[in-house]
Amino acid sequence: MTSNILDTINSPSDLRKLNLKQLPDLAKQLRQFIIDIVATKEGHLGASLGVVELTIALHYVFNTPNDLLIWDVGHQAYVHKLLTNRKSNFHSNRQLNGISGFPKRAESEYDTFGTGHSSTSISAALGMALASQIKGDFNKHHIAVIGDASIASGMAFEGLNHAGVTTANLLVILNDNAIGIDPSVGALKQYLTNVKKGTEKQDNIFEALNFNYSGPIDGHDIFKVIAELERLKTVKGPKFLHIITTKGKGLKQAEENQVVYHAPGKFDAVTGDLLPKSTKLQAPKYQDVFGCTLVELARKNEKIVGITPAMPTGSSLKFMMDEFPERAFDVGIAEQHAVTLAAGMATQGMIPFCNIYSTFLQRAYDQIIHDVALQNLPVIFCLDRAGLVGQDGATHHGVFDIAYLRCIPNMIISAPRNEIELRNMLYTAQLGKLKNPLAIRYPRGRGEIINWQIPFKEVSIGKGEQLKQGEKIAILSIGTMAKNVSEAIAGLEVSHFDMHFIKPLDETLLHSIFQTYETIITAENGTIIGGFGSAIAEFKVQHNYNNILKIIGIPDTFVEQGTIEELEELTGIGVTQIKEVVQSYLN
Numbered sequence: 001m002t003s004n005i006l007d008t009i010n011s012p013s014d015l016r017k018l019n020l021k022q023l024p025d026l027a028k029q030l031r032q033f034i035i036d037i038v039a040t041k042e043g044h045l046g047a048s049l050g051v052v053e054l055t056i057a058l059h060y061v062f063n064t065p066n067d068l069l070i071w072d073v074g075h076q077a078y079v080h081k082l083l084t085n086r087k088s089n090f091h092s093n094r095q096l097n098g099i100s101g102f103p104k105r106a107e108s109e110y111d112t113f114g115t116g117h118s119s120t121s122i123s124a125a126l127g128m129a130l131a132s133q134i135k136g137d138f139n140k141h142h143i144a145v146i147g148d149a150s151i152a153s154g155m156a157f158e159g160l161n162h163a164g165v166t167t168a169n170l171l172v173i174l175n176d177n178a179i180g181i182d183p184s185v186g187a188l189k190q191y192l193t194n195v196k197k198g199t200e201k202q203d204n205i206f207e208a209l210n211f212n213y214s215g216p217i218d219g220h221d222i223f224k225v226i227a228e229l230e231r232l233k234t235v236k237g238p239k240f241l242h243i244i245t246t247k248g249k250g251l252k253q254a255e256e257n258q259v260v261y262h263a264p265g266k267f268d269a270v271t272g273d274l275l276p277k278s279t280k281l282q283a284p285k286y287q288d289v290f291g292c293t294l295v296e297l298a299r300k301n302e303k304i305v306g307i308t309p310a311m312p313t314g315s316s317l318k319f320m321m322d323e324f325p326e327r328a329f330d331v332g333i334a335e336q337h338a339v340t341l342a343a344g345m346a347t348q349g350m351i352p353f354c355n356i357y358s359t360f361l362q363r364a365y366d367q368i369i370h371d372v373a374l375q376n377l378p379v380i381f382c383l384d385r386a387g388l389v390g391q392d393g394a395t396h397h398g399v400f401d402i403a404y405l406r407c408i409p410n411m412i413i414s415a416p417r418n419e420i421e422l423r424n425m426l427y428t429a430q431l432g433k434l435k436n437p438l439a440i441r442y443p444r445g446r447g448e449i450i451n452w453q454i455p456f457k458e459v460s461i462g463k464g465e466q467l468k469q470g471e472k473i474a475i476l477s478i479g480t481m482a483k484n485v486s487e488a489i490a491g492l493e494v495s496h497f498d499m500h501f502i503k504p505l506d507e508t509l510l511h512s513i514f515q516t517y518e519t520i521i522t523a524e525n526g527t528i529i530g531g532f533g534s535a536i537a538e539f540k541v542q543h544n545y546n547n548i549l550k551i552i553g554i555p556d557t558f559v560e561q562g563t564i565e566e567l568e569e570l571t572g573i574g575v576t577q578i579k580e581v582v583q584s585y586l587n
């Protein structure tokens with residue numbers, strides 16, 4: 001019976017006391033630890049199982065935290081966290097007041113750079129390496145671990161391009177498991193496949209960029225990885241180590257179903273089987289309302305094209321990709337490219353539905369302005385995961401899109417309050433009457449309507465509606481915040497309006513509201529700064545109204561991880577908090 005080595009390990013200095021022969025057992029124990037925790041606490045499983053040996057080797061060979069290690073995306077950093085003093089509180093991973101699901105500088109000195117969005121590690125590691133050079137610290141190593149999908153993103157190439165003309169002590173480790181969340185795509189994927197097969201005839205592209213390339217080596221052979229890392233420690237300048245791993249390594253189901261086990265939800269730690277899904281009839285996930293509706297529409301409208309930057313499953317664009325592979329594109333982790341690709345298509349009369357999570361669309365901000373809005377091209381941005389997303393935390397909450405889109409001329413910004421409204425907005429967007437870029441924001445998770453696939457109805461752009469009649473106070477909500485509002489004001493003599501659009505505002509309705517009610521409250525699942533409430537405040541000022549105005553939204557702070565209910569309460573947009581605000585104006 002092998003002793004439990006993991007019990008004796010809390011930090012890399014403990015790890016470095018082990019002899020090589022003990023490391024395979026440690027790897028086994030780390031794998032089981034992660035499986036046991038993620039099986040009940042949920043989280044990202046496959047990626048961490050794929051880098052157990054690599055993570056041990058890195059902390060074994062390099063003098064972390066003096067040597068600086070960055071995990072690209074960081075969803076694969078669970079082993080890293082277990083080996084850097086966070087084993088005892090790893091059960092709090094991704095939970096309110098617990099540890100983050102991604103590396104976070106404030107959490108540990110070993111988390112040298114916060115990640116969560118992909119493809120940042122090379123630039124950050126190069127920045128650290130050049131800083132070390134400037135400071136004359138020539139003994140420090142700077143290591144970026146980046147996956148095969150993440151290295152295909154533009155920003156990663158920008159980092160490689162710069163590093164290749166420096167003498168920085170930088171080691172880029174490509175963790176090549178041939179998959180992102182969904183299978184990786186593109187010419188680089190084909191190139192890497194050929195390199196692994198030994199059939200690549202072209203020059204090595206990383207050597208062509210002046211990197212000292214080594215590999216590909218088996219990323220699960222801990223002795224080989226350690227030996228290669230030891231060798232690379234003595235090599236000067238930018239280095240590139242190509243390792244081959246299996247996502248989900250060590251758990252049969254995770255290896256065989258890598259897409260699902262990227263983040264499987266709860267599962268049986270012993271058998272590896274997913275827990276049975278509830279058989280109760282449930283409202284659909286918003287992503288499925290998007291995915292199924294787009295297929296329905298695409299069957300009748302040949303101009304519809306769908307685009308996703310590496311999230312076919314997460315966005316449910318996979319349904320259209322399956323049925324219309326010639327009109328639905330996974331462009332890889334390339335949000336900037338996705339937006340301008342859509343713009344190009346729109347110039348040719350196509351109707352592009354560009355589906356990008358709210359948080360990931362942040363990466364393509366100039367493309368939205370420069371390539372789409374300035375040319376007033378009718379691109380339809382489907383912002384999934386808009387609002388608080390829950391356990392992914394601060395790097396992933398889609399709370400900035402209202403503010404970052406609202407200031408852009410020509411933009412139309414809609415926020416359907418439920419699944420039927422989302423369907424109708426998608427339907428309206430492809431009628432050919434749209435002359436502007438349109439953003440449709442909707443949340444992560446399920447809606448509330450079981451029978452949502454009903455006949456389409458055209459939406460009147462820029463029009464709001466009254467949902468409830470009351471006196472003195474009017475509460476204006478946007479999007480699915482309507483649900484919290486209607487629960488909060490149940491039984492109260494308060495009027496409730498769903499404004500449907502953040503831009504353009506329904507000014508006719510707003511004038512009537514400001515001329516009828518003393519107090520106006522706004523509610524949104526987005527930042528107070530620059531959001532929907534700010535737009536209403538601007539309207540109030542521009543038209544010299546003196547009504548009382550209270551804005552309910554996400555405060556000016558980064559919101560950590562937790563359940564959506566916990567975070568709504570924490571940020572003041574939960575039912576109880578909204579009710580307290582309303583009642584304070586009723587008394």
Ligand SMILES: Cc1ncc(C[n+]2csc(CCOP(=O)(O)OP(=O)(O)O)c2C)c(N)n1
Nearest residue numbers: 047116117118147148149150179180181310
């Ligand atoms: C900018 C950005 N876009 C999309 C995502 C969503 N995402 C998280 S992990 C992932 C796939 C990463 O694949 P890879 O780099 O190969 O790492 P692996 O999971 O295989 O270890 C994607 C697309 C993200 N985190 N950041």
Ligand SMILES: CC(=O)[C@@H](O)[C@H](O)COP(=O)(O)O
Nearest residue numbers: 073075116263314385392444
């Ligand atoms: C790590 C990462 O960025 C993605 O896996 C993200 O967590 C997906 O979010 P959803 O689970 O909302 O699709």
Ligand SMILES: [Mg+2]
Nearest residue numbers: 147148179180
């Ligand atoms: Mg990968």
